[in-house]
Amino acid sequence: MSRIGVALVGLGPGAQPHLASLAALQDRVELRWGVTRSGGAQHLLPEGARATADLQQALADPAVQAVVLATPASTHLAIASQTLAAGKHTLVEKPLDVSLQRAEELVQAAQASGLCFGVVLQHRFRAGALRLRELVASGALGELQAGMLQVPWWRSQAGYYDQPGRGTRARDGGGVLLTQAIHAIDLFRSLVGVRSVVAAQVRTTALHRIETEDFVSALLTLGNGAPGSLLATTALYPGRAESIELVCAQASAALVGERLCVQYHDGRSEVLEGGEKTGSGDAIMDFSPAAHTALHRDFFEAIAQGRPPAVNGAEALATHRLIEDILAAGAA
Secondary structure, eight states, X not given: OOOEEEEEEOOSGGGHHHHHHHHHTTTTEEEEEEEOSSOOOGGGSOTTOEEXXXXXXXXXXXXXXXXXXXXXXXXXHHHHHHHHHTTOEEEEESSSOSSHHHHHHHHHHHHHHTSOEEEEOGGGGSHHHHXXXXXXXXXXXXXXXXXXXXXXXXOOIIIIITSTTTXXXXXXXXXXXXXXXXXXXXXHHHHHOEEEEEEEEEEOOTTXXXXXXXXXXXXXXXXXXXXXXEEEESBXXXXXXXXXXXXXXXXXXXEETTXXXXXXXXXXXXXXXXXXXXXXXXXXXXXXXXXXHHHXXXXXXXXXXXXXXXXXXXXXXXXXXXXXXXXXXXXX
């Protein structure tokens, strides 16, 4: 099978796991272009790939079949509209865009194009998450009684939020929910469903000088009517791995970072070890790119097989809507 030609748009820090993933998949993909505003990032690219500041130059390459978009959220609709119009399958970093309206416009454009469109919500591809999904779907844990999600992260003012545009609605679209906890929220929602947001508290603590929120707690009604809770923050120093805990009729399951521990009421237990680094502190890219690689693999296989990727526009849009519902409940 011939390799899929790829252009990577955006070569900032967020591109690091994409570069690593594309390198790991070089038997099936060829990174041909790296597009950045300055065009001066040739040293980041593998041999044979070219850096450019001209997106249209990369899109004009007939060997480019797909684009990976790793630019700030505020640019996604504008850039992805161009890549889709050029007939390129498109994989967009989270979130879809800075507002629900713009996110809906992007998903509508992707659906109208008939092309493969995916979103980088890679927590679904961690080994522990995949195993937990199997157990939930099979009924092995018994009926869900309650579910809890916690994202106790840390981002310092000097090390993170003082960077231009960080924590602003214009660039990021939101705070801890849309830019940080969105991965865990997406995984949680896809596992157990969320029927409604009962109540929420949304705050900006005194630890940060930002326009958006850095602390959110919420009470939820899950898909089957069971109670749920959420806590997400970037103000808990020095940061800990995010966790999903499920209370079920026959077992309890805890997914902490990439580590899954299931304890059955009959005394059995199951443990699936995983990496300890999840980017929960100021070193935001301090995590394994393995989940990114698995997400990329699914996206490129979806192109070859003519199917939607596992994390498609509709799935990402459902997570964005949940985040908006939580924020609205906190503002009420």
